[in-house]
Amino acid sequence: MSTHSEKSAPLLAARGLTKTHGRTPALRGASVELHAGEILAVTGASGSGKSTLLHCLAGIVRPDEGSVVYGGTRLDRLPEKRLSELRRTDFGVVFQFGQLIPELTALDNVALPLLLAGASRGEAHRRAGEWLERFGVLGQKELRPGEMSGGQAQRVSLARALVTGPKVVFADEPTGALDSLSGEQVMSALVHTAREARTAVLLITHDAQVAAYADREVQLRDGAVVPLGVAA
């Protein structure tokens, strides 16, 4: 799988990222490349800088130094308004929890990105319903996140992240709060859909069995990439 990384230009590339939270360094010169349609796992111990790396790549956080290039654009130089738009149109995010609005039903949560993009309520609901069905949670469409199981809520989150047809999905410990069986369902749903739609996935996890769903693995230690983490 590492073969195609040499052929084409990467979809998203970070070079020499450094980022310090207060006085704690989170990233010290991390470089990562993500290719179109590729599923990349970023692993490492707690505090190794995994989440900060994801935040920098997704344009949520601006790195102190280094560059993030997405499709030829320097994300680290874009104004916040453009970044927000990009996150809405080209990226999808799945966190461990918290990305669903607690007061909205599953259907409205998934429809939200479409409404933001200007779709009508009916059209947004129709497409949101299709995605819920795809992830096997259509039966829960009228429920609010607090009324669903963790696994169901995460599948709704996946639907919300994928409903706009993003180029990249950023998943930060998407199975972190789930038991292994629910985690497996969420991961295979994510991987299948991403492969079908040729969506690239940046997957943050500390769990090797979750990382094994990816095509490739990058290991972080103390805010930098461990050499030879890549499968030979």
Added chain:
Amino acid sequence: MTFATSDLRTAWLLTRGSDRREWSRVALTAVGAGLATGFGLGATVLASTSGRYRVPLAAGLLDEPGTRSGVMLGLTLLLVPVLGFLSQCARIGAVHRDRRLAGLRLAGATAGQVRRIAALESGLACLVGSAVATVLFVLFLRDLTEDPPGFVWAGIALVAVAVPVLGALVSALALRRVVASPLGWVRRVRPAARRGPGAWFLVAALVLLLAGLLMTRDPFGGYATASVTVFVVVVLTCVGAVWLTGAASRLSARLLTARTGRPDVLIAAERLREDPWAAARTHAAVLLVTVVGTGFMGVRHALLRDLNEREPRMPAADMTYYTTGIDLAGAAVLVALAITLSGLAVGAAESLATRRRGLAAQAAAGVPRTVLSRALLLETALPLAPAVLLAGVGGMTIGVWYGVVVGGADWSVPYEALLVPVAVYVLSMLAAATSLPLLRRTLRPAELRYA
């Protein structure tokens, strides 16, 4: 005694180690307690004086027992918005505090200890406020009279002690669920409090109203005096407006969630549908001020009209006496409005702070800040509109009725009273908007890092 000292030490340790939000709760609680003490002391001192005095204040309004009663009632009624303000302050960092107390319980503290520690925490904050207010008040009083009699001092001491004691009692009472189920409260992230429309607040307001009426043994001087009817109208309108807030929240939420295609409206409406009474609870004091304010403007209109007619036949000193009375009442309404709006701003800020992680996640997912800001304002705007309208109508009724009583066939419509509900609505929106800078800070990705 060792019990008490160890609890005091724990309370102090917890207060010292708490974060900025807890400190702001302590500070705002102290301010609220200070205001309560100030108004309470004023009313008490007035109640303990009888007969005629010469008080070099407010154009001689405090000289006569009759008008003194009016001022006293006004001061007592000012406690209502103060209570509303304090109840908003108690919400600051409430989730965090409840978890911490439940943690104490898990660590082996008895239910009694937890209650005492919590009571001490808020009691201390109230004590600071009450002490400062008492000292200032006594200095002010010494300026006015050489030597107040002993029972005045007793009254002052009583109020100064009662405020912190009541604060401690109320917070101990509010914690009974935390004490009862420590595990449940550690795990639960959002307290699902869905009580009625601020029942406690209404009860407290009624009690204060009755107390005020009892304290004013002497009838009001001057014009047609305070009638029970007025109070009944005020109370009924308030209850109606609070109920309407809840009902309107529920109805507008249901209609909007079914139809709207705008994400900001959708988010605001769904939040209202989830807890329609939350808005009613928060806005109860706003509605009370609207009723009283609108009514006052009507009364003022009628009184001034009447005074202007009589002016040629009246000495100038008497004229000032009456206008000062009206201005003083107006000032009291404004003070009440200011306190209420502060409470609203505090409540809006707290509601944001509680949801900060989720909001940061929304921003990370690309939901524009403008959408989140508009949703935040709509949450206040949607339920408040019909309620303020009803409150305005109620106040207007009082005003017009008073105008008819005073002026007879010669009454006129107090158009300026119509400005009150509009102004209150606009000011409430501005108060809610004060939390927008906080929203900006909340949406920073650093909030994503910790739950």
Added chain:
Amino acid sequence: MIGMSTRHILLGLLAGGPSHGYDLKRRHDERFPQARPLAYGQVYTTLQRLVRDGLAEVEGTDSDGGPERTMYRSTDDGARELAGWAAEIAPPAPFVTNEIFAKVVVSILSGGDPAAYLREQRAAHMARMRELTSVKTAPNTDLATVLSADYALNHLDADLRWMNTTAARLTTLTAEVDAS
């Protein structure tokens, strides 16, 4: 698969009805996809031993147009033996032969680079885990395959976790090995 007996597995496969050696081998490999495939020779010797011990018997021969095959079936004794075996708990392994640990220690003793070895080993484990995961998640995979892939994945994951903690403690381990 220490302790796992081919004779019991064959008895288990025969419990469904008479079958011949080739068919048994095929069904075994299908049912236990992550296990080492059975050799024909092993199947036939095992079947003959089962007949000798009275646990199975010859049912007859069947040519079915091709070469002649001997059909076997389970006896009552065989069914009893199978039931006893299936109900018996597997003893938790008292000794685990840990090749990776041995290599780390040898590497320290001989002045090699145990950290580099662990990294390479980790990469190899991850590669195998990715393979197993893609087998598991391929469309229309039957549950037996998923479960046996899971079994392997969990064991590899255990190795991996051990390697991670060991890598983090290599300095202390080196000091200890060098001291003794």
